Amino acid sequence: MNESVLMLTLMAGIGLGTPLVFGTVGEILTERSGILNLGVQGMMIFGAVMGFWATFVTGNLWLGVLASLVAGAAMSLIHAFNSVTLRVSQIVSGLALTIFGTGVAVYIGKAGSDPLIGQPSKAVFEPILPEALSDIPIIGPLIFGHDAIIYLSWAMVAAASYYLFRTRPGLTLRAVGEDPASAEAAGINVSRVRYVHVMVGGALAGLGGAYFSLALVPSWQDNPIGQAGWISIALVILASWRPWRALWVAYIFGIAGRLNFTFQTLEINVPATLLNMLPFLLAIIAMIVLTSGKRARFLGAPAALGIPYFREER
C-alpha cells in the first residue's frame, strides 16, 4: 500500500471515528449508571442540527458546540424522566427518542422560507497546531494535524476513564449500575446519579453529531450522521464499557468506514454495502462470544443495566 494512501486513510479514519468516540463514551457513562439508552441516533442527529444552526446564525463554532451539547442533553432528559422517574420500558423509550429526534432534526432542516438544507456551514473546524509540526513524517499529522474537537475528544476520553476508575463519584456511578439497592443503602441518591449520567451521555452524543455538520460534512443534509448513533451502541459492547477501548474501537471503525474510498483509489473492488455491515457483524459476534453466560461479568456489562430500580416505599 502506498504510504500517502495509508496516511490519508488513517487521518480520515480518525476523523470519521471521532463522532463515534463521543457517542460511545457518552453511552458508556449512561450504561454504567444502569440505564440503556437506545436513543443515541436521535440525540446525535438533534445535536447535529442544533450545532449547525447555532453556528449558522452566529458564525461561531464554539456556540455550535455548546448548542449541540445542550440539545443532546435536553433530548436525553426525556429518556431520563421515562426510565428513572416513571420506570417504564427503557427500550421503547430509547427507540421513541430516536424516531422523535430524527423527525425534529429533519423538520428543522427543512422548515422556513430559507431552510438550512443544502447550506454550507458558516465556519468549519480545521487543524489548530502550526503546520511545521505536521511536517514530521508519519507521527506529525497523526498527532499534531487535527482540529480542536479531536484533541477535545482525547481529553474527554482520558477524563472519563480517570473519572470512572479513579474517583469517588466514578465509584459511586459504577455502584449504581451494579447494585442500585446497595448503593441506595450506602446513602447514594440513585435517581440523581442516573439522571446526571443519562444527560452527560446525551450531551456527548449531541457533540458527536455536531462534528459531522461542522467538520466532516460541513453543510446540512437530511441525515448527515448516517448510522453513527447505532454504531456507537454496538461499540459500547466492543469497548466492554471502558473509555480508552472506546477510542480505539471507534478509530478502527472510522478507518473501516474510510476503506471504501481507499479500496477505490487502490482499485480493489469490495462493495461498500458489505463493508458497512462490518461494525454490526463484529458487534454481534463479540456479543455472542464474550457476553454469553458467566463471561458477561468478566466483560464488564453493568449488572443492573436496563433494569428499572424500584426503591422500597416506606
Added chain:
Amino acid sequence: MSRRFIVEPRGLASWWLKLVIPIGSVLAAMVLGAAFLALTGNDWIEVYQKMADAAFGSGRGVAETLVSATPLILTGVAAAVAFKMLVWNIGGEGQLIFGAIMAAGVGIWLSESTPAVIAVVVVVAAGAVGGAFWASLSAVPKVYLGTNEIITTLMLNFIALNLMQYLVLGSSSPWRDPEATQFPQGRPIIENARIPEFFHRLDWGLFVAIGVAVAAWFVISKTRSGFEYRIVGNSFDTARYAGIRVPRKVLGTFLASGAAAGLAGSILVAGILGKMDPRSLDLGLGFTGIIVAALARLNPIAIIPVAVLMGALNNAGPSLQSIGVPDATVQILQGAILIFAVAGEFLILNRIRRPDPTAGEAKATAEAQTA
C-alpha cells in the same frame, strides 16, 4: 416523614384507563405537534386538515392508508407477541427485509407457468420462513447461550439492510434486474406470484395481516398454549415451577415474531412492489411496528386500528410538501406518540394518591405508646 403524593403499583387497571391513555397519548402528541408547527410559522389547522384529507378524504386515500397499514399490522404483531413475553425483539426491520429477500428470491426462481394460487402462497410463505430464520440468529444464542437479544436484533437490522442493498445495488445477483441499466433495480417476480388488488392499489395482503392479528389474539387468549405463554410472560420462575419448558416457549415466540415481520416483507414484495425494491423496503416499518404495538398496549386486536392510524400518518406525509410543510412532521408525531404512550404506561401500572392523614396519626399514637 410526610409526602404530598404516594405512588404505588396498581393491581388491575380498569378498561377505560387502558383506552384513555393511548387516546390521550395521540392527542398529547398532536398538541405538541401543533405547537411545533405554530412555532415554525405553519398553520397547524391547515396541516392537520391536509393530513386527514390525504389519509381519508377519498377512496384512493383510504386505499393508500390501508396499503400503508398492512405491513404495520404485521410488524406490530411481531413486536407485541415478543414484548408480551419479555422477548425484546427490536429486529422487525431486519426480519421484514430478510423476509422480502427470501420472497423475492423464490418469486424470481419459480417458473413462469406456476399456477397463481401455489405461486402466491409459496412466495408469501417464503417471507415468513425468512423472517423466522433471521429471528433465529438472535433467538438461538439467547435461548442457549443467554446472549442479550436487544443488541443482536438491533444489529441484524443493519446487516439485513446492507445485504439487501448489496443484492440489488452492489452486485449482479439474481435479485437485480439485468434489464435496468440506467439505475439498479430489483428483478420483478413472476406475474403469477403477485397478490391480486381489489380496490385501487389495495390487495388481499390486508386480510392476511388482519388474519394474523386475529390468530395471534386467539392463540394467546383462548388456547392452553397461550395460557402457558401468558404465564411465561409474567414470570419465568412461576412458569418453570408450573413445569413449562421456558426456553422452548421463548424460542417459539421469537420465531413466530420473526415470521410475522417476514410476512410483512413478502406481502410487500408480492403485493404493491412486485420486486425487491431497496428504497421502498427501507422505511422504518419495523420500528413503526414497535410504535403500533406500544400504543395498542400489545393487544393484537387493538393493533389493527392503531396500524391504520399510523398508516394514515405515513400516507399523509408526502401530501404536506405541497403546502410547504416538511413531511418529517409525521415522524415527529409518531415519535411523540410513542414517548407519550410509553410514559402513559406509568399511569396504567401505578396509582398516585394523597397520603391517608389518619394513617399517619395512628402510627404516631402507636409510637407514643411504645415510648
